[in-house]
Amino acid sequence: MSCPIGKEAVDKLKQFISLCKSNPDILHLPDLKFFKDYLESLGASLPETRKMQSDIKVEPNEVNEEPVQEEVIESDPESELEFDMTGCVEPDFIDDANQKMGDPSKELTEEVADKADEKRMEAMSQLSEGNIEKALELFTEAIELNPTSALLFAKRGQAYLKLTKPNACIRDCTRALELNCDSAPAYKFRGRAYRLLGEWELAAKDLRQACNIDCDEQTDEWLKEVTPNAKRIEEHLLKKERKKKDKEERERLDRIRKAREAHAKAASAAKEEPEDDADPMGNAGDFYKLFQDPEVMAALQDPEVAKAFQDISMNPSNFAKYQSNPKVMNLVTKLSSKFAGSGMNIPGFSGGAGFPGAGMGFPGAGGGFPGAGGGFPGAGGFPGFPGGFPGADTTPKPEPKQPDDDNLD
Template sequence: MDESKIEELKSFVKSCQSNPSILHNPSLSFFKSFLQSLGAKIPPPPTSGAENGHTSDEDVVESDLELDDSDVVKPDDDPPQKMGDLSIEVTDENRDLAQNLKAKAMEAISEGNLDEAIDHLTEAITLNPSSAILYATRASVFVKLRKPNAAIRDADAALQINADSAKGYKMRGMARAMLGLWEDAAHDLGLASNLDHDDEIGSTLKKIEPNVHKIKEHRRKYERLRREKKVKATAHEKQKAQAETEHVKASAQTYGEVVSIHKATELETRLTTSSKSNQLAILYFTATWCGPCRFMSPLYTNLAAKYPKVLFLKIDIDEANDVAAKWNISSVPTFYFTKNGKEIDKVVGADKSSLETKIAKYAS
């Protein structure tokens, strides 16, 4: 087996050990069934979400898969049956003896003596371990005995010897159906039918195909829900990132320039950010129709460039009248000085000297 595949398998097993709940993922139902066929106990799926009145898409899909498992049997846990040694050289005499034992086994099967048939076939396999048909025949007896795991071991051995063994695929498919491994069973029986179709294969396929169809539909539904969930999550993350970007953009300190404020929320964001960084903020209330304001604006812009660590804000009282009302602006231009969320000083009117002096004082 390829080393990289082994490493991938090890990684997957570790994931299952750390989080057994992933075995309840519908896409891994075949693997869960396989583990259960070996007698493994799968921890129940987590129910904390359901207890709180919440269900995930996976919970919904898992709960609505109803299969016909009336013919599924409890996995056999007998010790592995005796296998032949493929390394030995088979003589013509042993081959003939094995053929006679097979004939006896077939007679025992016809008489319903299945355990006797197993004994004859096991002895025959010991004599001729390279015969795929002997393993496949013993597998058919194990199927009759309702021992699917033993049948699968023999079918695997038959297929290892002869990859085109129709009986090997047939018996393994029937055994897998007995374990509820519906898709694997359908695959094996389909291969057997292509190689050598018979009525038993056809009837078994007809019986398990509804379950296979349900599983495929179930998987498609799960995949659709998973994709939809992923799209929603991606959209949510995109909206969240966009909101964070806008927030950062809105709350970022602007150095060396005047920031225009258009609504109260923008001002609150700017003042909150400046307060957290102990930054001096100046609120310049102005209006387009105000002559003194036009006189002060160039100076205000120059001062912003001169004091890049100070936050220079500009509010048009007609555009942001809610802000003007909150700050009780009765005349323009008016300049408020704030720091750490508190008003520390102000300048009312077109007093260039006073504005420059106070900025120099509080910016230091």
């Protein structure tokens, strides 16, 4: 496909791109908004302008009281390990047409197995004479006859190794190990192939396994060659893993610290709240506990009584309608006796908060039930009980003695 624009336009485009690289701020110019939108639609992340960065200010209330210790990132000289790659080769491309793997589902007869063994012997002879290509052909013919022989795949892998085709060798040896996981030749030749590709850790792993199964002088020599680089990689990976775990532990402890600080801050704020804010009705906590009393709750189960109390709470002046209702007044009597026996302050008396209703109580002075003095209707108390609860002492008390009164009549 040819370029749809001319060379002159391409040159100008190159100049524009160079300008953008030297000064990315121009991408935020209004005239170039269309180009900025196009870049962002492709997933590009554009840098902020220097002015935008300089305008960013940290609000004082956003600054932590305790200075946050910045994580010090230590420079790791081995973050990018470098090795002497002498002896390594470029990876080869596997040719499936020539590297035939045979049909493992094919039935193997004794006659066929004998023919495969004859081909293997011929291939070994050619390999020892240096005729590697011919040896490969014979090994392939043997594999097609007996595709279940791990030894045939391992020996053909050796031939590929001699031709400096490590990937082909690895493929054959891997197949051999699938057929026989204890094939020392397969581990040996695959380990050497990994060494040619610079895969030091994999090479050491295979060569160690080969030595564990059936060690020979050549395998031991190859293992010693790759061990130093393999150890460097292993130590480097362990170091990275330790750093990762240390970082995760620091983050975990930091989360715990922040959670504790938040909890302590919330607890401190709760203690600093005024008690009046926590309980605006003064003794309302005790008052509402009263309504959890079994007798009171049982009385409120009566729809008529519940409706009456709801009506009174909506409009305290409606209390007068229920003075003749024995159910409602019976509950009022129970409430007054509960208050008297519990030692709790009666809401609405002495200017305190009263039963739920307007002004934190039923109608009445000082937030109490209807009546003077913060009580129920009547002379400062429940109906029919002037100035107090039912059963209260209503005997008039003597007037205070006057200064000039010598008690002589």
